[in-house]
Amino acid sequence: MELLNNKQPVSSRLFILSGLLLLSAGLIFGLTGMLQYLIPGFLKTHLSFEKIRPLHVSSVVFWIIFAAIGSVTNYVQQHTGRAVYSRLLMKIQWFLFSITTILILISYCIGVFGGREYWEFPPLLALPIIIGWILFIFNFIKSVATFRNQPVYVWMWLTGVVFFLFTFLESYLWVFPYFRNNIVNDMTIQWKSYGSMVGAWNMLIYGCSIFLMEKISGDNKYGHSNIAFALYFTGLFNLMFNWGHHIYTLPSHHFIQYISYTVSMTELVILGRILWKWKSSLSEAKKHFHYIAFRFLVAADWWVFLTLLLAIMMSIPGVNVYTHGTHVTVAHTMGATIGINSFLLLAFAFDILHVNCLGAVPYTKYFSRAFWITNLSLFVFWISLILAGVEKARWLMSANRIPFSSMMLQIRPLFYILFISGFILASALLIIIYPLIKRQFECYFSMMSNTTVSSEAEI
Amino acid sequence: MATDRQKVVIAVFLSVSFLFYSFYLYFSMPFKGYIKDQEACDGKMVWQHYNCNACHQIYGLGGYLGPDLTNEYSLKGKDVINAFLISGTSTMPVFHMSEKEMNDLVAFLKDVDRTGSADPRTFTIYPNGTIEQ
Secondary structure, eight states, X not given: OGGGXXXXXXXXXXXXXXXXXXXXXXHHHHHHHHHHHHSTTTTTTTSOHHHHHHHHHHHHHHHHHHHHHHXXXXXXXXXXXXXXXXXXXXXXXXXXXXXXXXHHHHHHHTTOOOOOSSOOSOGGGHHHHHHHHHHHHHHHHHHHOOOTTOOHHHHHHHHHHHHHHHHHHXXXXXXXXXXXXXXXXXXXXXXXXXXXXXXXXHHHHHHHHHHHHHHHHTOOSGGGSHHHHHXXXXXXXXXXXXXXXXXXXXXXXXXXXXXXXXXXXXXXXXXXXXXXXXXXXXXXXHHHTTSHHHHHHHHHHHHHHHHHHXXXXXXXXXXXXXXXXXXXXXXXXXXXXXXXXXXXHHHHHHHHHSEETTEEOOOOHHHHHHHHHHHHHXXXXXXXXXXXXXXXXXXXXXXXXXXXXXXXXXXHHHHHHHHHHHHHHHHXXXXXXXHHHHHHHHHHHHHHHOOOOOGGGGO | OOOHHHHHHHHHHHHHHHHHHHHHHHHSOTTTTOOOOHHHHHHHHHHHHTTGGGTOEETTEEOSSSOBOTTHHHHTOHHHHHHHHHHOXXXXXXXXXXXXXXXXXXXXXXXXXXXXXXXXXXXEEOTTSOEEO
């Protein structure tokens, strides 16, 4: 950590860089987990699946969180034209988050768990995250200064930061026996919080994507338009009330199912809007396709469409009965976290990092190829997960179930395809992000030896 | 174009509804007044301590490497559970648990089993898309 001594500016870029490192780690843990599906007993003594899975999940969730914080902080400064309210608070927040993330990953390696999806680390480690997040909210609000006549993305960021804190705290209600002592009560609150939490970080990310889109196209009418706000409120409505689709099959209150089912269907409006805008987005896409960040925005658009289609179907309880507990759910998660979240965050990472104190990162033809390979392999990965899910659903519904292990053997060919496509996907992504990471380190090193830093590099 | 005031009204209305919904749920849990034995409560912490959830599901939520264990107690019984805990499998590690931990885990799985069925074959699907257990 010598790189980050007090003399150096700790900036929003550092959050994104840390995120990219976590993404790289997360991809490698993901592939290791896949290998454990294929080779029973692989790494069983020291890094068994109950360790690899949280290592993978937490690395990628923290990639999303770190990169989202970095992007929001950077774009807020571009939006207001002023520096962030307090660099010191950001620095403290970065240290809190980084140290906690490292401790979390270590705790998994040595088998110390809190044992709950998605936060499988001991609950004590949530404290620094809560403190760091409160600093972030304070810094964000102070940096924006006025909330009068702000575009939709500022609303989305504010919503995202506040709801993340609320849902994160809510996901820890289980530490009170009242909430955890009955499994149905416990899981109801658990999935209520997680369902909304994903909505909260989506608010941060989608907000940034609107900001970036306006920046690239040079047209800032959309951010103030009624349609933008209508879609934002539809998103907010879903964030608050559609989480029940995670637990349709749980013997919880019936009204949770009815509310979630009804609310989820309002997402059809968003789907309709995407289809409606498709043609004009395509011509816009052609205009800016040379711009790396823009390519990821376009790719994410496709993934929003596919993921939303799947999500809406899974939000119908009668369909959910078949897909729940199968790899269709995983397909949905992968589409959302890779195809949407990660692609958008990569767009911001390119936009923010690709010019630094050493100039622009050079991009070769490899990048273009890797970009297409990423999308293609993700599509194969996604389809294979859906097919594996369909096979499992058939098993779950069959009158005479064969043993679980035989069913797993039957879908093994799909696991092979998953591993191969996952391997290609991870490699292509690493090829894409490696030059960015490398250039950031080179920049930090040169900053250490040279005190004149361009102010642009500090945003 | 909508004014700031109109937007704030919508945001406040949604937020208040959300808070109401949240606190309503906190105070009227689906299994209210359900008394559980201490063993089952401890068993839940054992379940979390060993992160069984990374490979197993309860009510279809969790990892997919191993089977759903919601109704394991009534389907297979205490002895099978203990046997798996003692010997593990090619993928499932042996956790070297104490006698108490194993008993607590069984009590926990017994308690989970009592809350309902996770078998999708037992659900009724209505034409309007809703389901009932």
